[in-house]
Amino acid sequence: MENDEQSETHAEIMEATYRALCEHGYASLTMQKISDEFEKSKGLLHYHFDSKEELLTAFIDYLLSEFEQDIASIEGPPDEKLDEFIKRFVVVSNTDDRKALHLALLELRAQSPFNDRFRDHLARSDTIVRDVVAEIIDDGITQGVFRADAEPEAVAQLVLASMDGARTRGLTIGDETYPDAVSDALYEYVIDDILVKTNE
Amino acid sequence: MENDEQSETHAEIMEATYRALCEHGYASLTMQKISDEFEKSKGLLHYHFDSKEELLTAFIDYLLSEFEQDIASIEGPPDEKLDEFIKRFVVVSNTDDRKALHLALLELRAQSPFNDRFRDHLARSDTIVRDVVAEIIDDGITQGVFRADAEPEAVAQLVLASMDGARTRGLTIGDETYPDAVSDALYEYVIDDILVKTNE
Amino acid sequence: MENDEQSETHAEIMEATYRALCEHGYASLTMQKISDEFEKSKGLLHYHFDSKEELLTAFIDYLLSEFEQDIASIEGPPDEKLDEFIKRFVVVSNTDDRKALHLALLELRAQSPFNDRFRDHLARSDTIVRDVVAEIIDDGITQGVFRADAEPEAVAQLVLASMDGARTRGLTIGDETYPDAVSDALYEYVIDDILVKTNE
Amino acid sequence: MENDEQSETHAEIMEATYRALCEHGYASLTMQKISDEFEKSKGLLHYHFDSKEELLTAFIDYLLSEFEQDIASIEGPPDEKLDEFIKRFVVVSNTDDRKALHLALLELRAQSPFNDRFRDHLARSDTIVRDVVAEIIDDGITQGVFRADAEPEAVAQLVLASMDGARTRGLTIGDETYPDAVSDALYEYVIDDILVKTNE
DNA sequence: CATGAATGAGAGTTCATTCAT
DNA sequence: TATGAATGAACTCTCATTCAT
Numbered sequence: 152m153e154n155d156e157q158s159e160t161h162a163e164i165m166e167a168t169y170r171a172l173c174e175h176g177y178a179s180l181t182m183q184k185i186s187d188e189f190e191k192s193k194g195l196l197h198y199h200f201d202s203k204e205e206l207l208t209a210f211i212d213y214l215l216s217e218f219e220q221d222i223a224s225i226e227g228p229p230d231e232k233l234d235e236f237i238k239r240f241v242v243v244s245n246t247d248d249r250k251a252l253h254l255a256l257l258e259l260r261a262q263s264p265f266n267d268r269f270r271d272h273l274a275r276s277d278t279i280v281r282d283v284v285a286e287i288i289d290d291g292i293t294q295g296v297f298r299a300d301a302e303p304e305a306v307a308q309l310v311l312a313s314m315d316g317a318r319t320r321g322l323t324i325g326d327e328t329y330p331d332a333v334s335d336a337l338y339e340y341v342i343d344d345i346l347v348k349t350n351e
Numbered sequence: 352m353e354n355d356e357q358s359e360t361h362a363e364i365m366e367a368t369y370r371a372l373c374e375h376g377y378a379s380l381t382m383q384k385i386s387d388e389f390e391k392s393k394g395l396l397h398y399h400f401d402s403k404e405e406l407l408t409a410f411i412d413y414l415l416s417e418f419e420q421d422i423a424s425i426e427g428p429p430d431e432k433l434d435e436f437i438k439r440f441v442v443v444s445n446t447d448d449r450k451a452l453h454l455a456l457l458e459l460r461a462q463s464p465f466n467d468r469f470r471d472h473l474a475r476s477d478t479i480v481r482d483v484v485a486e487i488i489d490d491g492i493t494q495g496v497f498r499a500d501a502e503p504e505a506v507a508q509l510v511l512a513s514m515d516g517a518r519t520r521g522l523t524i525g526d527e528t529y530p531d532a533v534s535d536a537l538y539e540y541v542i543d544d545i546l547v548k549t550n551e
Numbered sequence: 552m553e554n555d556e557q558s559e560t561h562a563e564i565m566e567a568t569y570r571a572l573c574e575h576g577y578a579s580l581t582m583q584k585i586s587d588e589f590e591k592s593k594g595l596l597h598y599h600f601d602s603k604e605e606l607l608t609a610f611i612d613y614l615l616s617e618f619e620q621d622i623a624s625i626e627g628p629p630d631e632k633l634d635e636f637i638k639r640f641v642v643v644s645n646t647d648d649r650k651a652l653h654l655a656l657l658e659l660r661a662q663s664p665f666n667d668r669f670r671d672h673l674a675r676s677d678t679i680v681r682d683v684v685a686e687i688i689d690d691g692i693t694q695g696v697f698r699a700d701a702e703p704e705a706v707a708q709l710v711l712a713s714m715d716g717a718r719t720r721g722l723t724i725g726d727e728t729y730p731d732a733v734s735d736a737l738y739e740y741v742i743d744d745i746l747v748k749t750n751e
Numbered sequence: 752m753e754n755d756e757q758s759e760t761h762a763e764i765m766e767a768t769y770r771a772l773c774e775h776g777y778a779s780l781t782m783q784k785i786s787d788e789f790e791k792s793k794g795l796l797h798y799h800f801d802s803k804e805e806l807l808t809a810f811i812d813y814l815l816s817e818f819e820q821d822i823a824s825i826e827g828p829p830d831e832k833l834d835e836f837i838k839r840f841v842v843v844s845n846t847d848d849r850k851a852l853h854l855a856l857l858e859l860r861a862q863s864p865f866n867d868r869f870r871d872h873l874a875r876s877d878t879i880v881r882d883v884v885a886e887i888i889d890d891g892i893t894q895g896v897f898r899a900d901a902e903p904e905a906v907a908q909l910v911l912a913s914m915d916g917a918r919t920r921g922l923t924i925g926d927e928t929y930p931d932a933v934s935d936a937l938y939e940y941v942i943d944d945i946l947v948k949t950n951e
Numbered sequence: 952c953a954t955g956a957a958t959g960a961g962a963g964t965t966c967a968t969t970c971a972t
Numbered sequence: 973t974a975t976g977a978a979t980g981a982a983c984t985c986t987c988a989t990t991c992a993t
Binding site for chain 2: 339
């Protein structure tokens, strides 16, 4: 229970950081602004994290693990899993909550070339997500849902890159139709082509 | 002549900003760091620009117009133009110079949700680039290079989104094979399919 | 038994303070650094001492009483006692342990003009030590070891001041030959002159 | 003239530091307290000195050079120079101004074992002062004022150490009779013995 | 135009101290 | 007794901006 309380404070800090990051953006994120979103005192932030960078590195882990858990929770046959994956990370991104999360991630990513620890954590997560998608394709081939000549890795890369690009453009330009439009095009020009047509 | 000198100083400031941004990143970009890359004094930056935000807004224009000029300079038949476009903005991005430019753009994009002027400038540029690509496809259809059932807008969106996503991931994770891999997949799964096969 | 345990904790705190002071110096001595040298928790320091100043005042008493006990333990005829006194507080100061102790004392002394309680404790101890030395001289005169015209107070002052100065300079400049050189000069120019020459 | 103004600010900072150090002591000396003694803004302190340590290192130089200039200004025959030296640095130290200066120096000295740059500067100055005194003795021997068997280095060490010790004890205990008493003893037991007696 | 000293608000961080357990 | 989370004030230092020259 004592242990829980410590974790609780830790979690509260992560949530406060999330709110502050969404509201102000990475470039103008300060310990004061995090503290403003935090019920307890500013000094306590430094009691739990040695420095701002430590806190933000922990925050990346927090964001990524939420992200990874979300992906891992997808169930069903391969083609439906792929649909759900795309739906969840592109289409549903249009809710305010998801937009804020992806924007926070984008800001941390833009910062990663200047921060080794950020980059390492992001790279690890990227590999995990890519493997998940490639495995969905691979399973689909095995089960005869996707065509045997589809290359799991290549398709996964294309799906992720286009969805990611759509989301980034949608977020940064503020055009909410972007992800939907790209998702439609992705189905029409890529996914439909690798689906095994049952009525032929 | 006075006007020319002013422009020259203006250009020097833009270049200094570019160097400072590439070296330090947006989040830790300060007037002092820009001044360090600038031959003249720090005070002069404020003589030419009322505030840091003014300077950075001008800098976005500077970056985007370079970008747009680059695109506009592509010549040749539609399919070659598309090849060149992809090559220039994805594959060639692996040179240090282009990486730095795209990283600078990414940082400014990540900041745009917190800055209306940034967002407006970026949105305008995005529309221009998307129209250019869509027009290439459209011309290709007219000239019989691309299949008649290809939708210029949809293909342009897909090409841009996937390339952009690949570049972003490549930059932020530091994996230089990303853009190449996605570009290969884009050709295999999308572009080859809309090309009119001359040998059939 | 409870009392003993309290005393034991008290002693542990004094020792921890000593180690922290030797390692970091007075100016950057914090309760945290004392706590780091202490087996138990930081909060306990405040349980035993109302404030940092209370703790340090107690620490001065602890240091000075060690010092005074050391002096009181010197035995033998007056000239040998004087030799031992000089040897113990000047020459032997070159061991790391004694250097650290004297440095700690010097730091507390340098702070005393800003802290009445520090000053009072140090003044009391100074009087004790000076009286001890003067008494050694006085006893020597009575026993015919030192010349009758030697003034106990004046000689004691000179011995203490020169030794103290040598130690301070040795410690602060890091020149370990200082105390030895001054002690040699002190014998040659002062002590030898007041010794009754037995072979004349 | 412009150059002078810059130096002027530098000098003002040194003087402000001196006042703050005398008033509060090294251990509780803050940039804010220095700023409080300074006509201009706190930020300016950091404009002129990269860090607090830089400022204090510059301050040591400032104190020591004042000290060295004072010594160098002593004129007259060797025995009078020695008298003046002792008078100036021991007896006259009882004015508030000199007490403050010597206390400031003592605090910086007590800190020097924890700060290499402090120590180096202090060691250099110590050598200068010791050489000056040894040279006074040496000149006195050459001119027949001091006995030929007096050892300049040894006497200089003893004079400096005893005076320094007397001053330190006087300052830290707050007993103003200390330097006078030790100076009297120094004359009686050391200096009178090495003076060539003209009336014998 | 151009400089660089100067400002003042606010950044990240440290610290003695308190308090619930 | 003993812990360690929590506090709030104060710390060093940075920054965009101003201004006299």
